[in-house]
Each structure stands twice: as structure tokens, then as C-alpha cells.
Amino acid sequence: MVTFEVAGLADLIRVREGHFRFESGHHGTLWLDLDSLFVRPSVVAPFARQLAEQISEYSVDVVCGPWSGGAFLAQMIAEQLDLAFAYSQPAEDHLGTDQLYARPYSIPTAFGAHLAGKRVAVVDDVINAASAATATMAALSAVKARIVVVASLMTLGQVGRQRITELGHVVETLQSRDHTIWPSNECPLCASRVPLES
């Protein structure tokens, strides 16, 4: 079942069980309600501080996260380490399909202009399939930034973490939770005709 390594973080995140399709196009059984995580920044701040400590080992210039949860966390960590901040934004379309990793992200021009040659930490509140994190990494590469670490408060399962590792990057996290995800054509819930949750 669940192993939460950092006391208290679990209490901030409500988990729903069911049959879900994620931004990556994968299907899986857990949906984390992250919308309320940043309602009170002072509650998340101790966890952000702990992740900031891990990131500080990598001589980072800029902390960058995908909009929106990753960006909120990136801004907190950038402030705590007195570093620059940037965020990536997802394309408006490319939602709700089973095609894997189809949603591109981009860096807003005002932030991208300062990223060439900089050492960047990519942070996300949660890494599941790593759709947001790896699309952010591609967007950072497009503006010639150098990714030196990828970090999250929590990783779910192995698929996303493995994808980042295969791209040659280190993942730092505070805690991990089991989660199995599948491409839609391998999803046992689809095979059992369990409807997707909205």
C-alpha cells in the first residue's frame, strides 16, 4: 500500500480511486486532488524547504515548474534558495486522448529569454507519468537551458521516474507511492469495461 516517508504530506493530498485517463494518455487507478495543495502556502512551505535542500546540491541557477502546481512549487523553492524562477505552460489542445505524451509545453517568452546556458531544476508537485515534467524539459532544451535535476514532492509509480532517468536525468523526491499505469490498449479496467471517471 502507501508508504509516505515525510510525515504530514499525505494529509494535504486527497486521493480518489477509480479508472482515470491522465494527461500523458495513460490510464490508471489513482487521482490526486492537488488543486487545494497551494491554498495555504505556509502549509506546503516546510516540504518545499526540504526539497529545496536536496536541489541545493546541484548548483542550480533557475527553478522551473509546469503550470500550475509545479510552477507554484518552483516559485516557493526559488524564493527559499534565492534563485531565478520560470514556468512552462501546456498547449491548450491535446487533452483527452489516449495518444501517449502528446501534449507539448512551452516557456513564456519573457522567461525563456533568460534561460540559455542556465542550470535549471525542473520541479513538479507530483510526478506520475512525467508528462508535464518531460514536456517541460523539452521546452527548456528548446531555449537552450541545461537541466541538472528533476524534483517532486511525490513520485507515483515507476513509469515517469524511469522516463526521466532514461533521458539521463536524476530524480529527487520526498516520497514515493505505488501506482500502476497502462497505455489504453493494455488497460485491464478498459478490458473489464469499467467506465472512465470524468
Ligand SMILES: O=P(O)(O)OC[C@H]1O[C@H](OP(=O)(O)OP(=O)(O)O)[C@H](O)[C@@H]1O
Ligand atoms: O507526471 P504527470 O503524469 O504529468 O502528472 C503530474 C502532473 O499532474 C498534475 O497536474 P495537472 O495536470 O492536474 O494540472 P494542474 O497542475 O494545473 O492541476 C501535477 O501538478 C503534475 O504537473
